């Protein structure tokens with residue numbers, strides 16, 4: 001089953017076509033890695049899927065309501081001088097469906113406690129965001145999407161500048177979300193993380209998209225089935241044929 005499909009999609013930025021003839025089905029509960037060189041159009045596609053950019057041709061079929069779509073950009077969407085605690089940030093995940101002004105009730109606080117426990121940040125509940133490490137902040141931001149009960153989650157380089165333990169925690173949480181049916185699309189550059197996390201891969205290159213699998217990607221990259229070291233995708237490949 002799929003709640004998200006691309007049909008002959010063409011997207012432009014500033015009047016210039018960035019991607020065209022993009023086709024594909026994002027299976028429910030699958031984690032798709034989105035890869036491509038700088039400027040290949042990864043953010044452009046994410047913006048379109050989030051409904052922030054209108055296609056110039058083709059269409060995106062997505063029957064997941066806006067309030068269940070979450071985006072974790074790489075640039076921190078937060079003013080760290082704003083006096084907000086981890087718990088308060090996580091509670092804002094209720095805003096898209098519950099509204100920002102209604103206040104919270106008991107079940108919201110219980111859910112937030114569960115979310116923080118899953119992410120290993122319970123002891124940070126009352127810590128101001130400005131006092132968190134990069135990894136702690138990333139866990140809190142992911143906690144907000146759990147609170148939102150996102151059915152579609154897009155993440156841009158969630159493992160950039162985070163510690164090893166946070167990588168493990170985020171990987172497990174994303175796997176659990178996928179197992180519960182969430183459609184996950186994640187921009188990745190690290191081949192080892194891609195191999196551990198992704199079920200399929202959408203490669204953007206030269207204005208086109210090509211579907212692949214982690215195994216195929218690794219084989220093409222190395223000429224053998226599994227990576228021996230921790231390679232970073234150089235994006236000299238693959239050709240989109």
Ligand SMILES: Nc1ncnc2c1ncn2[C@@H]1O[C@H](COP(=O)(O)OP(=O)(O)OP(=O)(O)O)[C@@H](O)[C@H]1O
Nearest residue numbers: 013014015018036037038039040041042043044045
């Ligand atoms: N607001 C904009 N106006 C004009 N051109 C834009 C705009 N945003 C992006 N572009 C151009 O669109 C193309 C795709 O950009 P996009 O940000 O989608 O790439 P990306 O794959 O996400 O790159 P990166 O890995 O560097 O984040 C690039 O050539 C970029 O210069």
